[in-house]
Amino acid sequence: MELPRVGYHSGKKVFTDEQEKELTEYLMKAADAFYGLCPREVKELAYQLAVKHGCKYPKSWDKFSRAGPDWFSAYMKRNPTLSIRSAEATSLARATSFNQHNVAMFFKKFDEVLKRHTLTANDIWNIDETGITTVQTPDRVIAKRGTKQVGAMTSAERGSLVTLACAVNAIGNTIPPMFVFPRIRYADHFVRDGPVGSIGSGNKSGWMQETEFLIFLKHFANHTKVSNEKKVILLMDNHSSHLSIAAIDFCKSNGIVMLTFPPHCSHKLQPLDRSVYGPLKKMVNSASDSWMRMNPGKTMTIYEIPGLVRTALPAAATPKNIQAGFQCCGIWPYNPNIFEDSDFAPSQVTDRPYGHFSS
Incomplete structure:
Protein backbone atom coordinates (compact mmCIF):
# COMPACT_ATOMS: atom_id res chain seq x y z
CA MET A 1 0.00 0.00 0.00
CA ASN A 79 18.76 26.32 -13.13
CA PRO A 80 20.92 28.66 -11.01
CA THR A 81 23.08 29.48 -14.05
CA LEU A 82 20.20 31.72 -15.18
CA SER A 83 19.16 35.01 -13.64
CA ILE A 84 16.96 37.95 -14.58
CA ARG A 85 19.18 40.88 -15.56
CA SER A 86 18.59 44.43 -16.77
CA ALA A 87 19.83 44.54 -20.36
CA GLU A 88 22.07 47.37 -21.54
CA ALA A 89 20.87 49.04 -24.73
CA THR A 90 23.26 48.21 -27.60
CA SER A 91 22.80 49.58 -31.10
CA LEU A 92 22.52 47.20 -34.04
CA ALA A 93 25.56 48.85 -35.62
CA ARG A 94 27.74 48.02 -32.61
CA ALA A 95 26.41 44.50 -32.25
CA THR A 96 26.94 43.60 -35.91
CA SER A 97 30.20 45.46 -36.57
CA PHE A 98 32.13 43.76 -33.78
CA ASN A 99 32.74 40.54 -35.67
CA GLN A 100 35.70 38.23 -36.17
CA HIS A 101 36.62 39.66 -39.56
CA ASN A 102 36.86 43.27 -38.41
CA VAL A 103 38.69 42.42 -35.19
CA ALA A 104 41.18 40.19 -37.02
CA MET A 105 41.87 42.95 -39.56
CA PHE A 106 42.51 45.47 -36.78
CA PHE A 107 44.94 43.21 -34.92
CA LYS A 108 46.72 42.37 -38.17
CA LYS A 109 47.32 46.05 -38.94
CA PHE A 110 48.27 46.76 -35.32
CA ASP A 111 50.82 43.94 -35.36
CA GLU A 112 52.31 45.24 -38.61
CA VAL A 113 52.77 48.72 -37.12
CA LEU A 114 54.37 47.36 -33.95
CA LYS A 115 56.91 45.33 -35.92
CA ARG A 116 57.59 48.02 -38.54
CA HIS A 117 58.47 50.69 -35.97
CA THR A 118 59.65 48.43 -33.09
CA LEU A 119 57.19 49.97 -30.66
CA THR A 120 56.88 49.09 -26.96
CA ALA A 121 54.17 49.66 -24.35
CA ASN A 122 55.41 53.20 -23.69
CA ASP A 123 54.77 54.06 -27.36
CA ILE A 124 51.17 52.78 -27.56
CA TRP A 125 48.63 55.55 -26.91
CA ASN A 126 44.85 55.71 -26.97
CA ILE A 127 42.90 58.97 -27.26
CA ASP A 128 39.17 59.43 -26.98
CA GLU A 129 36.53 61.95 -25.96
CA THR A 130 33.58 61.76 -23.60
CA GLY A 131 30.85 64.21 -22.60
CA ILE A 132 30.52 65.70 -19.13
CA THR A 133 27.16 67.32 -18.31
CA THR A 134 26.12 69.90 -15.73
CA VAL A 135 23.07 67.86 -14.67
CA GLN A 136 24.00 64.84 -12.59
CA THR A 137 22.07 61.70 -11.73
CA PRO A 138 21.51 62.03 -7.96
CA ASP A 139 23.11 59.48 -5.64
CA ARG A 140 21.00 57.47 -3.21
CA VAL A 141 20.08 59.37 -0.06
CA ILE A 142 18.78 58.49 3.40
CA ALA A 143 15.10 59.34 3.86
CA LYS A 144 12.14 58.34 6.01
CA ARG A 145 10.93 54.80 5.42
CA GLY A 146 7.65 54.69 3.53
CA THR A 147 8.13 58.02 1.77
CA LYS A 148 6.66 57.60 -1.71
CA GLN A 149 8.90 60.08 -3.46
CA VAL A 150 12.35 61.39 -2.49
CA GLY A 151 13.81 64.29 -4.45
CA ALA A 152 17.35 65.52 -5.01
CA MET A 153 18.43 68.87 -6.42
CA THR A 154 19.87 69.24 -9.93
CA SER A 155 20.89 72.39 -11.76
CA ALA A 156 18.27 72.18 -14.51
CA GLU A 157 15.98 69.88 -16.46
CA ARG A 158 18.56 69.61 -19.24
CA GLY A 159 22.27 70.17 -18.80
CA SER A 160 24.97 71.73 -20.93
CA LEU A 161 27.70 69.41 -22.13
CA VAL A 162 31.47 69.88 -22.23
CA THR A 163 33.66 67.45 -24.17
CA LEU A 164 36.64 65.98 -22.33
CA ALA A 165 39.53 64.53 -24.39
CA CYS A 166 42.09 62.25 -22.74
CA ALA A 167 45.16 60.32 -23.87
CA VAL A 168 46.69 57.33 -22.05
CA ASN A 169 49.41 54.82 -22.89
CA ALA A 170 49.86 51.12 -22.22
CA ILE A 171 52.14 51.54 -19.18
CA GLY A 172 49.54 53.71 -17.44
CA ASN A 173 50.73 57.24 -18.21
CA THR A 174 48.42 60.13 -19.07
CA ILE A 175 48.75 63.66 -20.41
CA PRO A 176 46.70 66.63 -19.15
CA PRO A 177 43.22 66.54 -20.72
CA MET A 178 41.53 69.00 -23.06
CA PHE A 179 38.09 70.56 -22.61
CA VAL A 180 35.89 71.67 -25.51
CA PHE A 181 33.27 74.18 -24.35
CA PRO A 182 30.02 75.07 -26.15
CA ARG A 183 31.24 78.64 -26.54
CA ILE A 184 32.37 80.38 -29.72
CA ARG A 185 34.72 82.65 -27.81
CA TYR A 186 37.04 80.67 -25.57
CA ALA A 187 39.07 82.18 -22.72
CA ASP A 188 41.93 80.54 -20.80
CA HIS A 189 40.25 81.08 -17.45
CA PHE A 190 37.61 78.49 -18.43
CA VAL A 191 40.08 75.73 -17.38
CA ARG A 192 41.59 77.61 -14.45
CA ASP A 193 40.29 75.03 -11.94
CA GLY A 194 40.98 72.01 -14.18
CA PRO A 195 43.78 69.44 -13.91
CA VAL A 196 47.26 70.94 -13.99
CA GLY A 197 48.42 71.47 -17.56
CA SER A 198 44.98 71.00 -19.12
CA ILE A 199 43.98 73.08 -22.12
CA GLY A 200 40.68 74.11 -23.65
CA SER A 201 38.92 75.33 -26.75
CA GLY A 202 35.40 76.19 -27.81
CA ASN A 203 32.92 75.96 -30.62
CA LYS A 204 29.19 76.30 -31.04
CA SER A 205 28.40 72.63 -30.44
CA GLY A 206 30.86 71.80 -27.68
CA TRP A 207 31.88 68.62 -29.52
CA MET A 208 35.36 67.77 -30.78
CA GLN A 209 35.75 68.97 -34.36
CA GLU A 210 38.66 69.07 -36.81
CA THR A 211 40.10 72.35 -35.50
CA GLU A 212 39.92 71.25 -31.86
CA PHE A 213 41.41 67.84 -32.62
CA LEU A 214 44.43 69.46 -34.27
CA ILE A 215 44.92 71.57 -31.15
CA PHE A 216 44.81 68.41 -29.05
CA LEU A 217 47.33 66.67 -31.32
CA LYS A 218 49.78 69.54 -30.83
CA HIS A 219 49.17 69.34 -27.08
CA PHE A 220 49.79 65.57 -27.26
CA ALA A 221 53.02 65.97 -29.22
CA ASN A 222 54.28 68.59 -26.79
CA HIS A 223 53.82 66.31 -23.76
CA THR A 224 55.02 63.04 -25.31
CA LYS A 225 58.05 64.56 -27.09
CA VAL A 226 57.27 62.39 -30.10
CA SER A 227 59.43 62.76 -33.23
CA ASN A 228 60.20 60.96 -36.48
CA GLU A 229 63.14 59.34 -34.68
CA LYS A 230 60.97 58.18 -31.77
CA LYS A 231 57.52 57.36 -33.10
CA VAL A 232 54.34 56.42 -31.27
CA ILE A 233 51.11 54.77 -32.37
CA LEU A 234 47.86 56.58 -31.69
CA LEU A 235 44.78 54.34 -31.39
CA MET A 236 41.43 56.09 -31.80
CA ASP A 237 37.95 55.74 -33.27
CA ASN A 238 37.37 56.72 -36.88
CA HIS A 239 35.27 59.81 -36.23
CA SER A 240 35.50 62.29 -39.09
CA SER A 241 37.07 64.94 -36.80
CA HIS A 242 40.08 62.62 -36.34
CA LEU A 243 40.73 62.10 -40.03
CA SER A 244 41.07 65.57 -41.47
CA ILE A 245 43.90 66.26 -43.91
CA ALA A 246 45.45 68.74 -41.46
CA ALA A 247 45.48 66.14 -38.65
CA ILE A 248 46.96 63.42 -40.87
CA ASP A 249 49.65 65.76 -42.20
CA PHE A 250 50.59 66.84 -38.67
CA CYS A 251 50.88 63.23 -37.51
CA LYS A 252 53.05 62.25 -40.48
CA SER A 253 55.34 65.22 -39.89
CA ASN A 254 55.76 64.49 -36.18
CA GLY A 255 56.18 60.72 -36.02
CA ILE A 256 52.62 59.87 -34.91
CA VAL A 257 51.29 56.68 -36.52
CA MET A 258 47.48 56.78 -36.60
CA LEU A 259 45.45 53.57 -36.42
CA THR A 260 41.68 53.64 -36.10
CA PHE A 261 39.41 51.01 -34.63
CA PRO A 262 36.84 49.42 -36.95
CA PRO A 263 33.58 51.41 -37.01
CA HIS A 264 31.33 50.86 -33.99
CA CYS A 265 33.88 48.63 -32.21
CA SER A 266 35.37 51.06 -29.70
CA HIS A 267 33.12 49.72 -26.90
CA LYS A 268 35.21 46.52 -26.99
CA LEU A 269 38.57 47.61 -28.39
CA GLN A 270 39.19 51.03 -26.84
CA PRO A 271 41.04 50.99 -23.47
CA LEU A 272 39.61 54.33 -22.30
CA ASP A 273 36.06 53.08 -22.85
CA ARG A 274 36.74 49.77 -21.14
CA SER A 275 38.34 50.84 -17.87
CA VAL A 276 38.60 54.63 -17.41
CA TYR A 277 35.54 56.50 -18.59
CA GLY A 278 33.10 54.33 -16.64
CA PRO A 279 34.67 55.08 -13.23
CA LEU A 280 35.24 58.70 -14.31
CA LYS A 281 31.56 59.29 -15.05
CA LYS A 282 30.55 57.84 -11.66
CA MET A 283 33.08 59.97 -9.78
CA VAL A 284 32.16 63.14 -11.65
CA ASN A 285 28.50 62.39 -10.93
CA SER A 286 29.20 62.04 -7.19
CA ALA A 287 31.34 65.20 -7.21
CA SER A 288 28.48 67.06 -8.92
CA ASP A 289 26.08 65.83 -6.26
CA SER A 290 28.42 67.09 -3.54
CA TRP A 291 28.79 70.46 -5.30
CA MET A 292 25.02 70.91 -5.33
CA ARG A 293 24.80 70.21 -1.59
CA MET A 294 27.67 72.60 -0.85
CA ASN A 295 26.16 75.36 -3.01
CA PRO A 296 22.43 75.42 -2.22
CA GLY A 297 20.39 77.63 -4.49
CA LYS A 298 23.16 77.93 -7.09
CA THR A 299 23.11 76.60 -10.63
CA MET A 300 26.03 74.52 -11.82
CA THR A 301 27.52 75.87 -15.04
CA ILE A 302 30.00 74.51 -17.55
CA TYR A 303 32.77 76.42 -15.78
CA GLU A 304 32.51 74.14 -12.73
CA ILE A 305 33.17 71.03 -14.83
CA PRO A 306 37.01 71.38 -15.01
CA GLY A 307 37.15 71.55 -11.20
CA LEU A 308 35.03 68.39 -10.91
CA VAL A 309 37.25 66.59 -13.41
CA ARG A 310 40.35 67.67 -11.48
CA THR A 311 38.98 65.76 -8.49
CA ALA A 312 37.67 62.72 -10.35
CA LEU A 313 40.21 62.06 -13.12
CA PRO A 314 43.22 61.05 -10.95
CA ALA A 315 41.04 58.50 -9.15
CA ALA A 316 39.66 57.04 -12.39
CA ALA A 317 42.72 57.19 -14.68
CA THR A 318 45.02 55.27 -12.35
CA PRO A 319 47.91 53.24 -13.85
CA LYS A 320 46.13 50.07 -12.71
CA ASN A 321 42.86 50.99 -14.48
CA ILE A 322 44.64 52.12 -17.64
CA GLN A 323 46.78 48.99 -17.87
CA ALA A 324 43.70 46.84 -17.28
CA GLY A 325 41.98 48.58 -20.21
CA PHE A 326 44.82 47.83 -22.62
CA GLN A 327 44.99 44.24 -21.36
CA CYS A 328 41.28 43.43 -21.64
CA CYS A 329 41.29 44.75 -25.23
CA GLY A 330 44.23 42.52 -26.16
CA ILE A 331 46.30 45.54 -27.18
CA TRP A 332 49.03 45.18 -24.54
CA PRO A 333 50.18 42.58 -23.80
CA TYR A 334 49.42 41.88 -27.45
CA ASN A 335 46.79 39.14 -27.62
CA PRO A 336 44.73 38.93 -30.84
CA ASN A 337 42.81 35.96 -29.38
CA ILE A 338 41.54 37.84 -26.32
CA PHE A 339 37.91 37.61 -27.44
CA GLU A 340 35.95 34.37 -27.28
CA ASP A 341 33.24 33.10 -29.60
CA SER A 342 30.56 34.35 -27.20
CA ASP A 343 31.87 37.92 -27.65
CA PHE A 344 31.07 37.69 -31.36
CA ALA A 345 27.64 36.08 -30.90
CA PRO A 346 25.64 39.29 -31.60
CA SER A 347 27.37 39.75 -34.97
CA GLN A 348 26.27 36.31 -36.17
CA VAL A 349 22.83 37.78 -36.87
CA THR A 350 24.22 39.58 -39.92
CA ASP A 351 27.92 38.63 -40.03
CA ARG A 352 28.87 41.53 -42.29
CA PRO A 353 32.37 43.05 -42.41
CA TYR A 354 33.14 46.72 -42.88
CA GLY A 355 36.65 46.06 -44.11
CA HIS A 356 37.72 49.74 -44.29
CA PHE A 357 39.58 51.63 -41.61
CA SER A 358 42.59 53.89 -41.77
CA SER A 359 46.17 53.43 -40.69
Whole structure:
Protein backbone atom coordinates (compact mmCIF):
# COMPACT_ATOMS: atom_id res chain seq x y z
CA MET A 1 0.00 0.00 0.00
CA GLU A 2 1.44 3.40 -1.05
CA LEU A 3 1.81 5.80 1.84
CA PRO A 4 0.39 9.32 1.39
CA ARG A 5 2.91 12.12 1.06
CA VAL A 6 2.81 14.75 3.75
CA GLY A 7 4.40 18.19 4.04
CA TYR A 8 5.76 20.25 1.16
CA HIS A 9 6.86 18.54 -2.02
CA SER A 10 7.66 19.65 -5.55
CA GLY A 11 5.04 19.23 -8.21
CA LYS A 12 5.45 17.06 -11.25
CA LYS A 13 7.93 18.41 -13.81
CA VAL A 14 6.53 19.27 -17.22
CA PHE A 15 9.77 18.72 -19.14
CA THR A 16 12.43 16.07 -18.91
CA ASP A 17 15.93 16.97 -17.74
CA GLU A 18 17.17 16.84 -21.33
CA GLN A 19 14.38 19.13 -22.57
CA GLU A 20 15.07 21.64 -19.81
CA LYS A 21 18.78 21.54 -20.62
CA GLU A 22 18.06 22.38 -24.26
CA LEU A 23 15.78 25.25 -23.19
CA THR A 24 18.43 26.63 -20.84
CA GLU A 25 21.13 26.48 -23.53
CA TYR A 26 18.85 28.27 -25.98
CA LEU A 27 18.10 31.06 -23.51
CA MET A 28 21.82 31.61 -22.82
CA LYS A 29 22.66 31.68 -26.53
CA ALA A 30 19.87 34.19 -27.17
CA ALA A 31 21.20 36.43 -24.39
CA ASP A 32 24.77 36.18 -25.77
CA ALA A 33 23.44 37.35 -29.13
CA PHE A 34 21.73 40.35 -27.44
CA TYR A 35 18.29 38.92 -28.18
CA GLY A 36 17.52 37.60 -24.71
CA LEU A 37 13.97 36.64 -23.74
CA CYS A 38 12.01 38.31 -20.94
CA PRO A 39 10.12 36.14 -18.37
CA ARG A 40 6.82 36.45 -20.26
CA GLU A 41 8.47 35.27 -23.49
CA VAL A 42 10.11 32.35 -21.67
CA LYS A 43 6.70 31.27 -20.39
CA GLU A 44 5.24 31.49 -23.88
CA LEU A 45 8.14 29.47 -25.27
CA ALA A 46 7.70 26.84 -22.55
CA TYR A 47 4.03 26.46 -23.49
CA GLN A 48 4.90 26.05 -27.17
CA LEU A 49 7.53 23.43 -26.31
CA ALA A 50 5.11 21.56 -24.06
CA VAL A 51 2.54 21.40 -26.86
CA LYS A 52 5.15 20.37 -29.43
CA HIS A 53 6.59 17.55 -27.29
CA GLY A 54 3.20 16.37 -26.04
CA CYS A 55 4.10 17.03 -22.42
CA LYS A 56 1.52 16.95 -19.63
CA TYR A 57 1.05 20.47 -18.34
CA PRO A 58 -1.55 22.26 -16.18
CA LYS A 59 -4.76 23.15 -18.01
CA SER A 60 -4.38 26.75 -16.81
CA TRP A 61 -1.55 27.18 -19.34
CA ASP A 62 -4.08 27.01 -22.20
CA LYS A 63 -5.93 30.12 -21.01
CA PHE A 64 -3.10 32.55 -21.83
CA SER A 65 -1.00 30.23 -24.05
CA ARG A 66 1.95 30.40 -21.65
CA ALA A 67 3.37 28.62 -18.62
CA GLY A 68 2.34 29.74 -15.17
CA PRO A 69 4.39 31.74 -12.66
CA ASP A 70 4.83 28.69 -10.43
CA TRP A 71 6.54 26.75 -13.21
CA PHE A 72 8.79 29.72 -14.04
CA SER A 73 9.89 30.17 -10.42
CA ALA A 74 10.64 26.47 -10.02
CA TYR A 75 12.49 26.40 -13.36
CA MET A 76 14.73 29.32 -12.35
CA LYS A 77 15.52 27.62 -9.02
CA ARG A 78 16.46 24.40 -10.80
CA ASN A 79 18.76 26.32 -13.13
CA PRO A 80 20.92 28.66 -11.01
CA THR A 81 23.08 29.48 -14.05
CA LEU A 82 20.20 31.72 -15.18
CA SER A 83 19.16 35.01 -13.64
CA ILE A 84 16.96 37.95 -14.58
CA ARG A 85 19.18 40.88 -15.56
CA SER A 86 18.59 44.43 -16.77
CA ALA A 87 19.83 44.54 -20.36
CA GLU A 88 22.07 47.37 -21.54
CA ALA A 89 20.87 49.04 -24.73
CA THR A 90 23.26 48.21 -27.60
CA SER A 91 22.80 49.58 -31.10
CA LEU A 92 22.52 47.20 -34.04
CA ALA A 93 25.56 48.85 -35.62
CA ARG A 94 27.74 48.02 -32.61
CA ALA A 95 26.41 44.50 -32.25
CA THR A 96 26.94 43.60 -35.91
CA SER A 97 30.20 45.46 -36.57
CA PHE A 98 32.13 43.76 -33.78
CA ASN A 99 32.74 40.54 -35.67
CA GLN A 100 35.70 38.23 -36.17
CA HIS A 101 36.62 39.66 -39.56
CA ASN A 102 36.86 43.27 -38.41
CA VAL A 103 38.69 42.42 -35.19
CA ALA A 104 41.18 40.19 -37.02
CA MET A 105 41.87 42.95 -39.56
CA PHE A 106 42.51 45.47 -36.78
CA PHE A 107 44.94 43.21 -34.92
CA LYS A 108 46.72 42.37 -38.17
CA LYS A 109 47.32 46.05 -38.94
CA PHE A 110 48.27 46.76 -35.32
CA ASP A 111 50.82 43.94 -35.36
CA GLU A 112 52.31 45.24 -38.61
CA VAL A 113 52.77 48.72 -37.12
CA LEU A 114 54.37 47.36 -33.95
CA LYS A 115 56.91 45.33 -35.92
CA ARG A 116 57.59 48.02 -38.54
CA HIS A 117 58.47 50.69 -35.97
CA THR A 118 59.65 48.43 -33.09
CA LEU A 119 57.19 49.97 -30.66
CA THR A 120 56.88 49.09 -26.96
CA ALA A 121 54.17 49.66 -24.35
CA ASN A 122 55.41 53.20 -23.69
CA ASP A 123 54.77 54.06 -27.36
CA ILE A 124 51.17 52.78 -27.56
CA TRP A 125 48.63 55.55 -26.91
CA ASN A 126 44.85 55.71 -26.97
CA ILE A 127 42.90 58.97 -27.26
CA ASP A 128 39.17 59.43 -26.98
CA GLU A 129 36.53 61.95 -25.96
CA THR A 130 33.58 61.76 -23.60
CA GLY A 131 30.85 64.21 -22.60
CA ILE A 132 30.52 65.70 -19.13
CA THR A 133 27.16 67.32 -18.31
CA THR A 134 26.12 69.90 -15.73
CA VAL A 135 23.07 67.86 -14.67
CA GLN A 136 24.00 64.84 -12.59
CA THR A 137 22.07 61.70 -11.73
CA PRO A 138 21.51 62.03 -7.96
CA ASP A 139 23.11 59.48 -5.64
CA ARG A 140 21.00 57.47 -3.21
CA VAL A 141 20.08 59.37 -0.06
CA ILE A 142 18.78 58.49 3.40
CA ALA A 143 15.10 59.34 3.86
CA LYS A 144 12.14 58.34 6.01
CA ARG A 145 10.93 54.80 5.42
CA GLY A 146 7.65 54.69 3.53
CA THR A 147 8.13 58.02 1.77
CA LYS A 148 6.66 57.60 -1.71
CA GLN A 149 8.90 60.08 -3.46
CA VAL A 150 12.35 61.39 -2.49
CA GLY A 151 13.81 64.29 -4.45
CA ALA A 152 17.35 65.52 -5.01
CA MET A 153 18.43 68.87 -6.42
CA THR A 154 19.87 69.24 -9.93
CA SER A 155 20.89 72.39 -11.76
CA ALA A 156 18.27 72.18 -14.51
CA GLU A 157 15.98 69.88 -16.46
CA ARG A 158 18.56 69.61 -19.24
CA GLY A 159 22.27 70.17 -18.80
CA SER A 160 24.97 71.73 -20.93
CA LEU A 161 27.70 69.41 -22.13
CA VAL A 162 31.47 69.88 -22.23
CA THR A 163 33.66 67.45 -24.17
CA LEU A 164 36.64 65.98 -22.33
CA ALA A 165 39.53 64.53 -24.39
CA CYS A 166 42.09 62.25 -22.74
CA ALA A 167 45.16 60.32 -23.87
CA VAL A 168 46.69 57.33 -22.05
CA ASN A 169 49.41 54.82 -22.89
CA ALA A 170 49.86 51.12 -22.22
CA ILE A 171 52.14 51.54 -19.18
CA GLY A 172 49.54 53.71 -17.44
CA ASN A 173 50.73 57.24 -18.21
CA THR A 174 48.42 60.13 -19.07
CA ILE A 175 48.75 63.66 -20.41
CA PRO A 176 46.70 66.63 -19.15
CA PRO A 177 43.22 66.54 -20.72
CA MET A 178 41.53 69.00 -23.06
CA PHE A 179 38.09 70.56 -22.61
CA VAL A 180 35.89 71.67 -25.51
CA PHE A 181 33.27 74.18 -24.35
CA PRO A 182 30.02 75.07 -26.15
CA ARG A 183 31.24 78.64 -26.54
CA ILE A 184 32.37 80.38 -29.72
CA ARG A 185 34.72 82.65 -27.81
CA TYR A 186 37.04 80.67 -25.57
CA ALA A 187 39.07 82.18 -22.72
CA ASP A 188 41.93 80.54 -20.80
CA HIS A 189 40.25 81.08 -17.45
CA PHE A 190 37.61 78.49 -18.43
CA VAL A 191 40.08 75.73 -17.38
CA ARG A 192 41.59 77.61 -14.45
CA ASP A 193 40.29 75.03 -11.94
CA GLY A 194 40.98 72.01 -14.18
CA PRO A 195 43.78 69.44 -13.91
CA VAL A 196 47.26 70.94 -13.99
CA GLY A 197 48.42 71.47 -17.56
CA SER A 198 44.98 71.00 -19.12
CA ILE A 199 43.98 73.08 -22.12
CA GLY A 200 40.68 74.11 -23.65
CA SER A 201 38.92 75.33 -26.75
CA GLY A 202 35.40 76.19 -27.81
CA ASN A 203 32.92 75.96 -30.62
CA LYS A 204 29.19 76.30 -31.04
CA SER A 205 28.40 72.63 -30.44
CA GLY A 206 30.86 71.80 -27.68
CA TRP A 207 31.88 68.62 -29.52
CA MET A 208 35.36 67.77 -30.78
CA GLN A 209 35.75 68.97 -34.36
CA GLU A 210 38.66 69.07 -36.81
CA THR A 211 40.10 72.35 -35.50
CA GLU A 212 39.92 71.25 -31.86
CA PHE A 213 41.41 67.84 -32.62
CA LEU A 214 44.43 69.46 -34.27
CA ILE A 215 44.92 71.57 -31.15
CA PHE A 216 44.81 68.41 -29.05
CA LEU A 217 47.33 66.67 -31.32
CA LYS A 218 49.78 69.54 -30.83
CA HIS A 219 49.17 69.34 -27.08
CA PHE A 220 49.79 65.57 -27.26
CA ALA A 221 53.02 65.97 -29.22
CA ASN A 222 54.28 68.59 -26.79
CA HIS A 223 53.82 66.31 -23.76
CA THR A 224 55.02 63.04 -25.31
CA LYS A 225 58.05 64.56 -27.09
CA VAL A 226 57.27 62.39 -30.10
CA SER A 227 59.43 62.76 -33.23
CA ASN A 228 60.20 60.96 -36.48
CA GLU A 229 63.14 59.34 -34.68
CA LYS A 230 60.97 58.18 -31.77
CA LYS A 231 57.52 57.36 -33.10
CA VAL A 232 54.34 56.42 -31.27
CA ILE A 233 51.11 54.77 -32.37
CA LEU A 234 47.86 56.58 -31.69
CA LEU A 235 44.78 54.34 -31.39
CA MET A 236 41.43 56.09 -31.80
CA ASP A 237 37.95 55.74 -33.27
CA ASN A 238 37.37 56.72 -36.88
CA HIS A 239 35.27 59.81 -36.23
CA SER A 240 35.50 62.29 -39.09
CA SER A 241 37.07 64.94 -36.80
CA HIS A 242 40.08 62.62 -36.34
CA LEU A 243 40.73 62.10 -40.03
CA SER A 244 41.07 65.57 -41.47
CA ILE A 245 43.90 66.26 -43.91
CA ALA A 246 45.45 68.74 -41.46
CA ALA A 247 45.48 66.14 -38.65
CA ILE A 248 46.96 63.42 -40.87
CA ASP A 249 49.65 65.76 -42.20
CA PHE A 250 50.59 66.84 -38.67
CA CYS A 251 50.88 63.23 -37.51
CA LYS A 252 53.05 62.25 -40.48
CA SER A 253 55.34 65.22 -39.89
CA ASN A 254 55.76 64.49 -36.18
CA GLY A 255 56.18 60.72 -36.02
CA ILE A 256 52.62 59.87 -34.91
CA VAL A 257 51.29 56.68 -36.52
CA MET A 258 47.48 56.78 -36.60
CA LEU A 259 45.45 53.57 -36.42
CA THR A 260 41.68 53.64 -36.10
CA PHE A 261 39.41 51.01 -34.63
CA PRO A 262 36.84 49.42 -36.95
CA PRO A 263 33.58 51.41 -37.01
CA HIS A 264 31.33 50.86 -33.99
CA CYS A 265 33.88 48.63 -32.21
CA SER A 266 35.37 51.06 -29.70
CA HIS A 267 33.12 49.72 -26.90
CA LYS A 268 35.21 46.52 -26.99
CA LEU A 269 38.57 47.61 -28.39
CA GLN A 270 39.19 51.03 -26.84
CA PRO A 271 41.04 50.99 -23.47
CA LEU A 272 39.61 54.33 -22.30
CA ASP A 273 36.06 53.08 -22.85
CA ARG A 274 36.74 49.77 -21.14
CA SER A 275 38.34 50.84 -17.87
CA VAL A 276 38.60 54.63 -17.41
CA TYR A 277 35.54 56.50 -18.59
CA GLY A 278 33.10 54.33 -16.64
CA PRO A 279 34.67 55.08 -13.23
CA LEU A 280 35.24 58.70 -14.31
CA LYS A 281 31.56 59.29 -15.05
CA LYS A 282 30.55 57.84 -11.66
CA MET A 283 33.08 59.97 -9.78
CA VAL A 284 32.16 63.14 -11.65
CA ASN A 285 28.50 62.39 -10.93
CA SER A 286 29.20 62.04 -7.19
CA ALA A 287 31.34 65.20 -7.21
CA SER A 288 28.48 67.06 -8.92
CA ASP A 289 26.08 65.83 -6.26
CA SER A 290 28.42 67.09 -3.54
CA TRP A 291 28.79 70.46 -5.30
CA MET A 292 25.02 70.91 -5.33
CA ARG A 293 24.80 70.21 -1.59
CA MET A 294 27.67 72.60 -0.85
CA ASN A 295 26.16 75.36 -3.01
CA PRO A 296 22.43 75.42 -2.22
CA GLY A 297 20.39 77.63 -4.49
CA LYS A 298 23.16 77.93 -7.09
CA THR A 299 23.11 76.60 -10.63
CA MET A 300 26.03 74.52 -11.82
CA THR A 301 27.52 75.87 -15.04
CA ILE A 302 30.00 74.51 -17.55
CA TYR A 303 32.77 76.42 -15.78
CA GLU A 304 32.51 74.14 -12.73
CA ILE A 305 33.17 71.03 -14.83
CA PRO A 306 37.01 71.38 -15.01
CA GLY A 307 37.15 71.55 -11.20
CA LEU A 308 35.03 68.39 -10.91
CA VAL A 309 37.25 66.59 -13.41
CA ARG A 310 40.35 67.67 -11.48
CA THR A 311 38.98 65.76 -8.49
CA ALA A 312 37.67 62.72 -10.35
CA LEU A 313 40.21 62.06 -13.12
CA PRO A 314 43.22 61.05 -10.95
CA ALA A 315 41.04 58.50 -9.15
CA ALA A 316 39.66 57.04 -12.39
CA ALA A 317 42.72 57.19 -14.68
CA THR A 318 45.02 55.27 -12.35
CA PRO A 319 47.91 53.24 -13.85
CA LYS A 320 46.13 50.07 -12.71
CA ASN A 321 42.86 50.99 -14.48
CA ILE A 322 44.64 52.12 -17.64
CA GLN A 323 46.78 48.99 -17.87
CA ALA A 324 43.70 46.84 -17.28
CA GLY A 325 41.98 48.58 -20.21
CA PHE A 326 44.82 47.83 -22.62
CA GLN A 327 44.99 44.24 -21.36
CA CYS A 328 41.28 43.43 -21.64
CA CYS A 329 41.29 44.75 -25.23
CA GLY A 330 44.23 42.52 -26.16
CA ILE A 331 46.30 45.54 -27.18
CA TRP A 332 49.03 45.18 -24.54
CA PRO A 333 50.18 42.58 -23.80
CA TYR A 334 49.42 41.88 -27.45
CA ASN A 335 46.79 39.14 -27.62
CA PRO A 336 44.73 38.93 -30.84
CA ASN A 337 42.81 35.96 -29.38
CA ILE A 338 41.54 37.84 -26.32
CA PHE A 339 37.91 37.61 -27.44
CA GLU A 340 35.95 34.37 -27.28
CA ASP A 341 33.24 33.10 -29.60
CA SER A 342 30.56 34.35 -27.20
CA ASP A 343 31.87 37.92 -27.65
CA PHE A 344 31.07 37.69 -31.36
CA ALA A 345 27.64 36.08 -30.90
CA PRO A 346 25.64 39.29 -31.60
CA SER A 347 27.37 39.75 -34.97
CA GLN A 348 26.27 36.31 -36.17
CA VAL A 349 22.83 37.78 -36.87
CA THR A 350 24.22 39.58 -39.92
CA ASP A 351 27.92 38.63 -40.03
CA ARG A 352 28.87 41.53 -42.29
CA PRO A 353 32.37 43.05 -42.41
CA TYR A 354 33.14 46.72 -42.88
CA GLY A 355 36.65 46.06 -44.11
CA HIS A 356 37.72 49.74 -44.29
CA PHE A 357 39.58 51.63 -41.61
CA SER A 358 42.59 53.89 -41.77
CA SER A 359 46.17 53.43 -40.69
